[in-house]
Every structure is written in C-alpha cells, then in structure tokens.
Amino acid sequence: MSGVHGGPDALGVPRWDFSTNANAVGPCPMALSAVQRADPQHYPDPGYTALRHALAAFHGVAVERIVVAGSASEFIARITAAVARSGGQRVWLPALAYGDYAQAAKAWGLQRENQPAQADLLWLCEPASPLGKAEPMVNAVAEQGGVVVLDRAYEPLRLSGRCSLGAGALDRVWQLWTPNKALGLTGVRGAYAIAPLHGLTLARSLEQMAPSWPLGAHAVAMLRAWVQADAQRWLAQSREQLIGWKTAQIALLGELGWACLPSEANYFCARAPHALDVPSLRAQGIKLRDTGSLGLPGHWRLGVLPPAAQAALAAALQPKEETFP
Template sequence: MTTRLHGGPDHQGVPLHDFSTNSNACGPCPAALAAVQRADATRYPDAGYTALRAQLAAFHGVDSARVLLAASASEFIFRVTALVAGRGGRAVWLPPHSYCDYVQAAHANRLTVTAQPRDAQLLWACEPSSPMGCAHAGLAQLADGIDAHAMVVLDRAYEPLRLSGTPSPTPETAWQLWTPNKALGLTGVRAAYVIAPPGQCAAVAALEELSPSWPIGAHGVAMLQAWVSGETQDWLQNSLDTLRTWKARQIGLCESWGWHVLPSETNFFCARPSLPAGIDLPQALAVLRAQGIKLRDTTSFGLPGHVRVSVQQPAVQDALHNAWQQLLTSRQ
C-alpha cells in the first residue's frame, strides 16, 4: 500500500495544535462555511457544472470553456499525468523541492523523473512553492525550449495565501491549478479547478473524458461558489493582515530557540530546528506529537533536517513554545 505523507490528522487522530497543514489559521471563512452548511446534499450537482464554470470564468476573466473542475488538486495531478502518459509521454520534470503527489503520479503512470525540462513532456511548477513558500525561480522561462506538445502545470494552491512578494509572470502556455480550500480554512472540503491556456480545446476535452461524472459534490460546489464572492474575498484580504502579524511573532519565537528559519512569502515557512544532544528530528517530532502538537517533516519534499511550520494564532504558538522548552529541559 502506498504511504500517503501529508499534514493534518493521522493514526493518532486530530492534532490539538496543528502546524502541519497550510490551512488559513484565521478560518474557516464564515461566508464559505455557511454556504457549505447550506448545500443541498440530497441532489446531484449539475453534471456539467454550468453555473459554477461561468462564475469561476468571470472571476478569472476567461472563457468558461477554459475552466475544468477537479475533485481535488491531487486528483487532477493524477489525471493530467495519465493524459500525458496516454499520449506517449515518457518523463516528468519537478521542482527541486515539491509535493510528493507529483512524483507518485509519475510512477503510477510509468513516467520517469528527469532533471532537464527539455526532456519532459509534463513539467510541474508551484508558486508560492511548497514547502518553501517562495517564488519559483525561472518560472517565466520554464516553457522556453521545451517540446511544443509538453504541458506546464502551475500549482497555485498558495497564491491566495501570499503575505509578501509579487507573483512571477505566468507562462502563457501554463495550466493553472487552483485549490481555494486552504485559503478558506476548509481543507476537509475537497474541490479544485483548473484554468487551461488559450487554444487547448483538444486537451481540455481529453481531460474531461478522463474525469468521472460529478468529480465535485454539493459541498465542493458551494465552497467554490462562495470563493468568488466579494464577501469571501474581503474576508481573505483581512485575514492576510492578521497572518502577517502572527507570522512575525512565530518567526521570532522559532529564532529565539536557535532554529534557522528560511525565507518565505506565505503563511508557512521552513526551519531547521536546533536539536538537543542525543535526539534526532523524527524523535523530537514524535515527542511533540505525543503532546498534541504536529509539525511537518520536509524529508518527503527533498529537504531533510527541516520542518514546515504553518502560521498559527499566538495561543497555539505559545503551546509549541512550552512543549519545545519542556523537550529541551528533559534532555539536559
């Protein structure tokens, strides 16, 4: 069985204080939560998602024919990889540090991972990136020099949670994958959508053929419809101001423990903890988890020795501070 490495609940249940997922700690967004709670689960959604596509298209200023729906970002990662493999693709290019589903989907479809973008038929980018929360170096040039039939997919899961910096220019040929549930603090509602590049009608049709009927249920539809509303967007912008304040405080705490904090433009950052003698990082994380605190080991992202830490409210930060001090004291 494939081991799924992710933040959030695990075999020990729901963490009391969860730093391991990048969900907006100001959430859930009241308007989006109310919409999900009002959703009519007694009926199928429109199988064509006609109204939802039109709303998402208007939000992004594109034609509705360019909007695809997905059960989640992970579902689309596997679907688009299957499309590339079915068209004779052989290789995938990934950022140096990236989400494990990209490579799992490649392996499931018998595609190799190449270090050279020009050798790939599917190229992944993520900005702001995960786990680093930074710009994707060379994003604007990623599509240069690659095969004309290659697909570049830009994962924009964390763009709505950008706290600083500005987006890099997006390649005109890039497919954009959006998952608003993190920004809304509703990660349990699984729904995503994709904005296709202009002139990709055949690829859009092929991806639709690979989709099961009703990839998104009533609750996902309600969340995405709420996502594009002015009330929700206003709430999101206000939450970013709060997250900036909380982030500065949290970084200060981490640095006071001797942790090396890496630069980040989002509501999460990576850090290398300063560990006491006689304990390694997995052991330290296990001690914290036993106290109800979960951090995300970034080894699966290709960044061993570090943790990814989402920004949390001050009371939760203080719980981590107390638990870390207790760990240090117990090892003296």
Template sequence: MTARVHGGADALGPVRWDFSSNANACGPCPMALQAVQRADAAHYPDPDYTRLRRALAAFHAVDPARVLLAASASECIQRLTAWRWRAGDRRFRTPPHAYGDYAHAASAWGLERVDGPGLAQLTWLCDPGSPLGQGEAPDAVRALLDHMPRTVVLDRAYAPLRLKGDSALSPTQLDRVWQLWSPNKALGLTGVRAAYAIAPLGAHADVAELASLAASWHIGAHGEAMLMAWVTPEVQDWVAASRQTLADWAGALRALLNRHGWTCAPSDTAYGCARPPQPVDAAALRARGIKLRDATSFGLPGWWRLSAQRPEALAALDAALCEPTVLAEVDVRKGEDAQRRRGAFES
C-alpha cells in the same frame, strides 16, 4: 512507487495545535462555511456544473471552455498525469523541493523524472511553492517556457496566501500554462474537496478530453458550494484581510523559533521551513497535541515545515520546546553528516 506523506490529521485524528498543515489558520471562512452547510445534499449537482463553470470563468475573466473542474488538486494531478501518459509522454520534471503528489502520480503511470528545461514533456511548477513558501525564479521560468514542454502545470494553491512578492509568471506566460487552483486551503476548509484548473489559451479540446476522463458528479454538493462561495466579493475580502493577520502570526512564529535557536529559511508565505539546533522528537510533540511537518520527504532532512498559527498555538509550541523530553537523542557522527548536507542546502 513513491510514498504519500501529508501534514494535517493522521491515524490519531486531528491535532489540537497543527503547524503541519498550510491551511489558512484564520479559517474556516465564515461565509464559505455557511455556504457549505447550506448545500443541498439531497440532490445530484448539475452533471455539467454549468453555473459553477460560468462563475469561475467570470472570476478569472476567461472563456468557460477553459475551466476544468476536479474533485481536488490531487485528483487533478493524477488525471493530468494519466492524460499525458496516454498521449505518449514519458518524462516529467518538478521543482527540487515540491509537493509529493506530482512525483507519486508520475510513478504510478511510469513516467521518468528528468532535470533540465528541455528534457521533460510534463513539467510542474508551484508559485509560491511548498515546503519553502518561495516563488519560482523568473529566469528559470523564462528558460523553461523558451523550451516549452508539451504541458506545463502551475500549482497556484498558495497564491491567495502569498504575503509578499508577485507571481514569477506574467499574464502572457500564464496564458501558456495550466493553472491549478484549490481554494480550500485559503478558506481554511481542507476537509471540503474540490478544485479547478484554468487551461492555456486555445486548449478547449484538451479540456474536453480531460473532462471525459473524470467520473460523473466528481464534485459533490458541498465542494460545489465552496467553489461558488470562493468567487464572491465578501469571501475574497475575507481572504485579503486574513493575510495581514497571517503576516503578524508568521512574524511571531519566526521570532519564537529564532529564540529557541532554530534556523528559518526565507518564505513569501505564512508557512516555511526551519531547522532546529538539534533533532526534535515528533512523537513527543504529538503527545502534547502539537504537530509539525517533517520536511525529509521534500528532500530536506533535518528541516521541518511550520505554518503560522493562532497565539494560543504558538504559546503551546513555545512551552513544548522548553521541555528537554522533546529533544531527540543525537548520534554525533550522523549529526556531522547532517551538518554537511545542511550547509550545501543553505549555500
């Protein structure tokens, strides 16, 4: 079973300066937060979520029958994987460096990881992806869709936070895949759990089957309120305005890391991976109220994922990186091995 490793809060609770989460650091979105706070928690939601599904469908200009609601993106990943396993699929594929829940769900259901566009029956894409914040390559997407696995899921969690570039998939290609949306990241409300997927054209029966696999009332009143707020013009305007702020903060973060000798990988988002000139002591940083995301579980040992944060958080990180106690002890031979691995990644 693959381990689940996440950024954000841990056993010690939330951290003051959290660079480990990709949530929008401009958040929480005031209008969405107000909607959540006003949610009617005294009553069950509509078990069919009729109003919510219609609102999401109108927002994406699709038939409501294409909208699949989920308790969270991670829950949807588990349910989609279980659905494909039940249908007889046994092979899956993910990007080389990707969110660990894709592989965890596959491991839980006994699917085998394979490479190559024509081998997998269930394929995961993420555009832009995590941890690198880069978009899928258009040529690779085209080759994948030419072979067309039974199920392709495009995780669009970070699409609202893209700072440059466009989706690798055309509108026609998007209609051939499942699009998984989890707006709580863009809204800075990751503690509110709710998500949804837009099914491919003609997949109404699949939506109904997947809906039957969900628990009753799988989205609570607060998650429903967040998703209803997500589609409003004022919230969309706030998200759009936040992207410029995030771009400024991301530029400042990269400049700071460069001053400290870190190597920053390219990114189209306000988060990305960087490699320090020598290992850092994560526990020492955590003791100073700072958390980074170790990228080892993404297949990038020696790299860290960091997200753009407010200027006061950046100042705290700058001060911490000047402290020799945050630098870990280095084994020279291990350092040489790591250098060879890094060279292979950078090439």
C-alpha cells in the same frame, strides 16, 4: 503506498497543527455557511454549468478553459494520465516539490527528466512548497513546449511578493487552483484548473476522463462562495492577520535557536537546533511537518498559527530541567 501529508493522523486531529498550510484565521464564515446550506439530497449539475461560468468570470477567461477537479491531487493524477496516454514519457519536477507530482508520474511510467526542454509534462508551484518562495526556474520552464502546470494552491495565501509570471505567460500554462486552503476548509475537497489558450483539446480530453460528478454539493458550494466579493474581502483581511502571526512565530523560533528560511507564504521551513522528540510533541497535541518527503531533509515546515498555538509550541520546545532524587 499513499503519499505523505500533514494534518490528522491515527491519533486524530492535532490540537496545534503546524503541519498543514490551511488558513489559520479560517474557516471563512461565508464559505462555511454556504457549505452548511448545501443540498446533499440531490446530484449537482453534471456539467457544473453555473459554477464553471462563475469561475470563468472570476478569472476573466473563457468558460471552455475551466476544468473542475475532485481535488488538486485528483487533477494531478488525471493530467498525468492524459499526458501518458497521448505518448508522453518524461516529466520534469522542481528539486523540492509536492510528492504527488512524482507519485502520479511513477504510477504512469513517466521518467524524471533533468532538462525541462526534454520533458512532456512539467510541474511548477508558486509560492513553492515547502519553501514558500518563487520557483527559481519558473520563467524558463513556462516557455517549454510540453504540458506545463502551475500549481497555485498557495497564491491566495501569499503574504509578500508576487507571481513571477505575467498575464501573457499565465495564458501559456495550466493553472491549478485549490481554494479550500485559503478558505480554511481543507476537509471539503474541490479544485479546478484553467487551461492555457492552446490547451482546449487537452481540456476536453480531461473532461472526458473525469468520473461522473467529480464535485459533490459541498464542494460546489465552497467554490461558488470562493468567487464572491465578501469571501475575497475576508481573505484579504485574513492575510493581514497572518502577516502579524508569521512575524511573531519566526521571532519565537529564532529565540529558541531555530534557523528559519525566507518565505512569501503563510508557512515557512526551519531547521531545529537539535533532534526533536516527535512522539512527545504529538502527545502534547503538536504536529509539525518533516520536509524529507518534499526533498528537504533535516527541516520542518510550519504553517503560521495564532498566538495560543505558538505559546504551546514554545512551551513544548523549551528544554526540560533535569530533576534529581
């Protein structure tokens, strides 16, 4: 069974899509232009030589530590397979987590372990999904002996706070980066990971397990644009815009009786004051994300959207006056 995700569905692209965490200020003009100018007539370099050097320089790491991936989900599946193939049997997951971690573990027969010290593969995400906060056990988990992966999909969209792990700790874990969310280009699939200093053997194994050309020309163009100074400046400016929108969105929902949970990212979870008529909302072009599949039943995760979307949401959530004949 495929995982549960936000975004377009059988009805198409929602007009007001609160169900995804993409940067609502986007798409990033520089990255979009690069994607539009990409050459789809030719294969990319199968070794992604220039791209891997650019990513390594951006993060200040050795190029051997860069592993490209078709998407975050593809990397999740591949590294889970690698751990299982090497004899790993147990996985540790946060109490609330992206469903693909557990889905990949189930596919490869890894059993969920409650004690991080007993796990062969351990997952972290910060800012975490769905709450958008720090992982409570991030430092303790990062020190374990298994393969530890820190999913940093939302780090570029962090609106407050900072990463719980310092530079030394980050060098001991795998870092998974998915820039398409920050750039507002989630339809372009492309990601990469930074191997820990002690993880070069596994990095080579992951490269051997990859299909030919995991990244197409458009993904290469997006990732090359991601590391450029002008795109990073745009991203910094977009975060300032998102901070204002987030403040307004939380205030709006609070006035409507919603209980909003704290978050450091461009999304947050909230409990509605009553059951929602989801089909009616979807018919009005509004889509929210039920966080049941993320381990948090009874709540909704809402990406931060601009004022027009917030106004549409407020209008749809207003109690309807009864009419009598």
